[in-house]
Amino acid sequence: MPGSSGMTTRTRTTGLGKSELRPDGIPKVRGEFAFSSDLWMDAMLWGHTLRSPHVSARIRSVDLRPALAIPGVRAAIAASDVPGRPTFGLEVADQPVFASDVVRYHGEPIAAVAADHPETARLAARAVLVEYELVEPVVDAEVALRSDPLHPDGNLFRHVRIRHGDPGIVGDVVVEGTYEVGMQDQAFLGPESGLAVPGEDGGVDLYIATQWLHVDRDQIAASLGLPASLVRLHLAGVGGAFGGREDVSLQIHLCLLALRCGRPVKMVYSREESFFGHVHRHPAKMWYRHHADYAGNLVKVEARLVLDGGAYLSSSNAVVSNAACFAPGPYRVANATIDAYAVRTNNPPCGAMRGFGSVQVCYGHEAQMDKLAAALHVDPVDLRLRNALRRYDRMITGQVLTGVVPVREVIEAAVGLPMPSGRCLEDPALSLPGGAGLSADVSDVSRGVGVAVSFKNIAYSEGFDDYASARVRLESDDSANVTATVFIATAEVGQGFVTLAGQIIAEELGPFGVVLAQANTSDVGSAGSSSASRQTWMSGGALMLACAAVRHILSERAASELDEPAAAVAYDTGELRSTVSGRRVTAAELLISGPIDVEEVYHHRPTMALDADGQGDAHLSLMFAAHRAVVDVDRGLGLVKVVQVSTGQDVGRALNPLAVTGQIEGGIAQGIGLAVMEEIILDEGRVRNASFTDYLIPTSLDMPDVLATLIEQPEPEAPFGAKGVGEPPTISSGPAVLAAIRAATGLELTRAPVRPEHIALSDGIHTVSDPSEDRSSMLAGDNAGL
Amino acid sequence: MALAVPSTLDEAIDAVAGAPDAQLLAGGTDFCVQVSFGLRRPTGVVSLRRVDDLRGWSADSDTITIGASTTYTAMIEQLTGLLPALAGAARSVGSPQIRNMGTLGGNVATASPAGDTLPVLLGLDARVGLAGTTGRRSVALHDLVTGPKRTSMLPGEIIVDVTTRRPRGPQHFLKVGTRNAMVISIASAAVGIDPEAETVSCALGSVGPVPLRAPQAEAFAASEIDWAAMTASDSALARFGSLAASEASPIDDHRSSAAYRRAAVAVIAERGLRRCLRDAG
Amino acid sequence: MPDSPDAHIDGSTVPWSSSNDFDLTVDGRSRRVRGSWLGETLLYVLRERLGLPGSKNACEQGECGSCSVLLDDVVVCSCLILAADAQGCTIRTVEGLSASGDAADVQDAMVRCGAVQCGFCTPGLVVAIYDLLRHSPDATDMEIRESLSGNLCRCTGYGRIFEAVREVQRGRSCARL
Structure with missing residues (x-):
């Protein structure tokens, strides 16, 4: 604290490592926090999108006149009204702003309208006349690989080929399996929404919920045919994201409508439209063959992975790369032959979702590890420990792991936590599978335990120029109150970066007032996306650099003020002190001559592209997690209740333990969702369940108790030693649940989500071995013998 | 003309008679979803919110009559003793918020195959009291619900109440859904026994175009139960379930498959009967 | 609707008509709603016409609880109520609870x-x-889960929300002693 001590070390009364509370918490609980759908302006119009009811079609004509004839309608636009680039896309602009000649998926935008009432806009969109000529859709990725191109860019987005070690080697024990994962939706609660306001300069201001302001801006500007400087994005309150806001949805439509009308236009997707408005998690079909020696050492992993990318590219190329690189799971294996494909089909486009390629393969590699354990007659936890990656091991991409690799620790932590004591006694009926349906009695239920382990990269890989910018302005008012204003374009999507930013300022500068400026594209450079568990590292790193630059300038000013060399000036929480004379000067005094305003850019260590054999140092850092799931299964009805999930997670350093806990519990909820209930149901490419009535996400009665142990081994390269924490909980929690269901039922269950019929109608295909007594005791952790 | 908010049944009947296209609005939990999803554009609405005649319930020695505006929450709070299976079905409906709004009359009028209270009511031989300009009538629920979301209600008719026989033995409602709360049923069953009459009732939901009874299963169980001991053999119980399943006519849809629904009916019907025998034994 | 006794709304059947006016009692105040279309839900009118966006629009089909309000002291989804049909009812929103301080400890x-991450489900919760703790101050863990099963949260996995409820219970039971 300023002037309060003569300590030579910086005092840290607040800052990193403490569970500081969210600065936006109070407005959020009071209903005062402005989400993107809460925005309002005088004379504001409402936009609505017309979407294709067909999966695959040629568009013969689009007639906007019937819409324009409706009183209250101010604009109706379609493909020919896009003045700039007619397409957009995160990596390659292959997706039309509006479909002009071809419809490639159910729900593709055809036109948009603006009217003075949302219901009028909806009616007007419906009034647009579109003539379609239906085309047989291609909805199977394997078929698409052999089909005529659905798009000028072809049907194969990317084939990632990994050849590592000796492809001809054969293990003593070989297990093989085919696995499938369904299409999951991010199902963030705040639907896509925004407000576009035309500017007097011919530009536009867009208030939007997004994960990455600057990349949205660039795509919007290209399609508007405007310089980026005339497209100003401002982050409006984001109601969750989970990857689903990384791609453009309504951004370009809104800006086009606002510029056409010369009035502010607001658009809010309904829940139904939200399901059509954003990309989903890739469905995957995965074939695996694992080889091991008799001692249980992995010898080789072979895999063929086919990810259905849907109609447009989005981030499929990066997703399929992750699937390939992480295909074996976090295990040491000297030989690998992996072929991973991302394919274009007429299904809804798929892209980023929490876990990003690692989730799908985790269902495969963890089922394989259990199969292998059964074939070897060893404990599945032991098998994983035996093969667990260690520091300085090589991945199948040849990359040597130079960061911390606490795979053993996360496994031991997950299985070491206490097992649930028994069934909930206060209302056993509701706690059984089937819950409020009261369909099970205790005697109908069997319990199972399963374990899964996962890893994933932090930040962007394969040579991507990944950086984040941060700007800090430090100034003092007349009463010598120092305020640090942080300008950073990091999208706060709920993860709590706003909390962390304040903690970093407290840690790096001192107990100043902190103001977080609204994130925008005007005041600071890009922060990159709030995705890939990267913002603590990247935006945290940028803020750390900016604080260091502020301290440097303060030191220079102090040196001048104290008339001593800068090297003799030490920074001490808000004041500067001469190490020679002991004289002090406060930051406030040093700011009288003017504020300090610096912007810094943080780059992580460059990564490399994968070569033709999938070899290369493609990844910055990896995070690891293990999950143990305990489930109750009603075998007769095939219903599942997840009773408990315990986890060990590698976090580097927990900068805010409460926030980390929130990420873990929330991520596990999404993992469980994919395991037992969440799937977009497609019928020949048509979405059948675009609603919260039929796309089910876990409720409070579905969520198990969660126990977590954080493994804190600071990552040497990471700012503050902290790894990302958002994705790992979503990756192996679901596979652990599936393993537990297998243990409870003896069924093979190769598909996620497990549907009740997979269990109840099973003809009794059993896994290689039945769950045995000693196996459950191993998993229980009370007698783990680790 | 847009909204009428009558406070008596007669006023409500008049209001509907004066506006044949108007929608009746009870709890709103189905109606408003259709409006929000653009499936329905109301031009006139008669709200039943303030019609006191539709509230409350009464019971005599043989029957129980429940006002159409009785909410699911009210059924849980007030009818658990008299009609435990109805209260159980009500508790499985939607969320607490939905249960605070949705009504018994609305559940009947919507006539969804998945309407949770309908199998319970069907198993209790419920009759639905209707009122219109031509007067009152009472129709068996079985005859009222004619198809998925279709009823034999005449234009201008309002559901006043639902009358069930008073159960003389246990009745259980079991519902299958892929989530532990707030889920539409994939299959449901209401199974009851009458130890005096030595009869069994078994009604099924979500496994046909309308909620349906399983008369063969009912007759079989009635003949197999040892009514003195309140027991039945395991094989008889299983056969009861299979018969019920064979009487269902489920479909494949995005929520489940016909095969699973049929299998689930067998399981929950058997479990329901086991619970009834256990309660009565 | 010639003979209907009260709350008679004149107006055309088109949504842009400006003749559909009525009053709602929201958070203790009478509020005039002007130019409403019959199909507007209470959620829409609160958010877009009365400047009360605290109730959230996550699903608009009663499947998430983000729009929860108290209608005549009962917790309901405001997306499932026609605004015009809420005339004569007492409506309390999250904004009203905040202003009164009644939910301050919650x-x-x-x-x-x-318990707050993105915060979209938060006002409804x-x-x-x-409402839960008003009726069941000593609700058990399972009662808490059942009572909140209509409020979806996608961020937190509910664990910290349950903890918040227990925290309020502890605080209130200390206050009662």
Whole structure:
């Protein structure tokens, strides 16, 4: 604290490592926090999108006149009204702003309208006349690989080929399996929404919920045919994201409508439209063959992975790369032959979702590890420990792991936590599978335990120029109150970066007032996306650099003020002190001559592209997690209740333990969702369940108790030693649940989500071995013998 | 003309008679979803919110009559003793918020195959009291619900109440859904026994175009139960379930498959009967 | 609707008509709603016509609880109520609960316990938790889960929300002693 001590070390009364509370918490609980759908302006119009009811079609004509004839309608636009680039896309602009000649998926935008009432806009969109000529859709990725191109860019987005070690080697024990994962939706609660306001300069201001302001801006500007400087994005309150806001949805439509009308236009997707408005998690079909020696050492992993990318590219190329690189799971294996494909089909486009390629393969590699354990007659936890990656091991991409690799620790932590004591006694009926349906009695239920382990990269890989910018302005008012204003374009999507930013300022500068400026594209450079568990590292790193630059300038000013060399000036929480004379000067005094305003850019260590054999140092850092799931299964009805999930997670350093806990519990909820209930149901490419009535996400009665142990081994390269924490909980929690269901039922269950019929109608295909007594005791952790 | 908010049944009947296209609005939990999803554009609405005649319930020695505006929450709070299976079905409906709004009359009028209270009511031989300009009538629920979301209600008719026989033995409602709360049923069953009459009732939901009874299963169980001991053999119980399943006519849809629904009916019907025998034994 | 006794709304059948006016009693105040279309839900009118966007629009089909309000002291989804049909009812929103301070301990506990992430479900949960603890101050863990099962949260996995409820219970039971 300023002037309060003569300590030579910086005092840290607040800052990193403490569970500081969210600065936006109070407005959020009071209903005062402005989400993107809460925005309002005088004379504001409402936009609505017309979407294709067909999966695959040629568009013969689009007639906007019937819409324009409706009183209250101010604009109706379609493909020919896009003045700039007619397409957009995160990596390659292959997706039309509006479909002009071809419809490639159910729900593709055809036109948009603006009217003075949302219901009028909806009616007007419906009034647009579109003539379609239906085309047989291609909805199977394997078929698409052999089909005529659905798009000028072809049907194969990317084939990632990994050849590592000796492809001809054969293990003593070989297990093989085919696995499938369904299409999951991010199902963030705040639907896509925004407000576009035309500017007097011919530009536009867009208030939007997004994960990455600057990349949205660039795509919007290209399609508007405007310089980026005339497209100003401002982050409006984001109601969750989970990857689903990384791609453009309504951004370009809104800006086009606002510029056409010369009035502010607001658009809010309904829940139904939200399901059509954003990309989903890739469905995957995965074939695996694992080889091991008799001692249980992995010898080789072979895999063929086919990810259905849907109609447009989005981030499929990066997703399929992750699937390939992480295909074996976090295990040491000297030989690998992996072929991973991302394919274009007429299904809804798929892209980023929490876990990003690692989730799908985790269902495969963890089922394989259990199969292998059964074939070897060893404990599945032991098998994983035996093969667990260690520091300085090589991945199948040849990359040597130079960061911390606490795979053993996360496994031991997950299985070491206490097992649930028994069934909930206060209302056993509701706690059984089937819950409020009261369909099970205790005697109908069997319990199972399963374990899964996962890893994933932090930040962007394969040579991507990944950086984040941060700007800090430090100034003092007349009463010598120092305020640090942080300008950073990091999208706060709920993860709590706003909390962390304040903690970093407290840690790096001192107990100043902190103001977080609204994130925008005007005041600071890009922060990159709030995705890939990267913002603590990247935006945290940028803020750390900016604080260091502020301290440097303060030191220079102090040196001048104290008339001593800068090297003799030490920074001490808000004041500067001469190490020679002991004289002090406060930051406030040093700011009288003017504020300090610096912007810094943080780059992580460059990564490399994968070569033709999938070899290369493609990844910055990896995070690891293990999950143990305990489930109750009603075998007769095939219903599942997840009773408990315990986890060990590698976090580097927990900068805010409460926030980390929130990420873990929330991520596990999404993992469980994919395991037992969440799937977009497609019928020949048509979405059948675009609603919260039929796309089910876990409720409070579905969520198990969660126990977590954080493994804190600071990552040497990471700012503050902290790894990302958002994705790992979503990756192996679901596979652990599936393993537990297998243990409870003896069924093979190769598909996620497990549907009740997979269990109840099973003809009794059993896994290689039945769950045995000693196996459950191993998993229980009370007698783990680790 | 847009909204009428009558406070008596007669006023409500008049209001509907004066506006044949108007929608009746009870709890709103189905109606408003259709409006929000653009499936329905109301031009006139008669709200039943303030019609006191539709509230409350009464019971005599043989029957129980429940006002159409009785909410699911009210059924849980007030009818658990008299009609435990109805209260159980009500508790499985939607969320607490939905249960605070949705009504018994609305559940009947919507006539969804998945309407949770309908199998319970069907198993209790419920009759639905209707009122219109031509007067009152009472129709068996079985005859009222004619198809998925279709009823034999005449234009201008309002559901006043639902009358069930008073159960003389246990009745259980079991519902299958892929989530532990707030889920539409994939299959449901209401199974009851009458130890005096030595009869069994078994009604099924979500496994046909309308909620349906399983008369063969009912007759079989009635003949197999040892009514003195309140027991039945395991094989008889299983056969009861299979018969019920064979009487269902489920479909494949995005929520489940016909095969699973049929299998689930067998399981929950058997479990329901086991619970009834256990309660009565 | 010639003979209907009250709350008679004149107007055309088109949504842009400006003749559909009525009054709602929201958070203790009478509020005039002008030019409403019959199909407008209470959620829409609160958010877009009365400047009360605290109730959230996550699903508009009663499947998430984000729009929860108290209608005549009962917790309901405002997306499932026609605004015009709420005339004569007492409506309390999250904004009203905040202004009155009635839910202050619930709100404080949610922030302190980490029950807030993106915050979109939060206002609805504040209303639902306030209502739960008013009726069941000593609700068990399972009662808490059942009572909140209509409020979806996609961020937190509910763990910190349950903790916040227990925190309020602890605080209130200390206050009762």
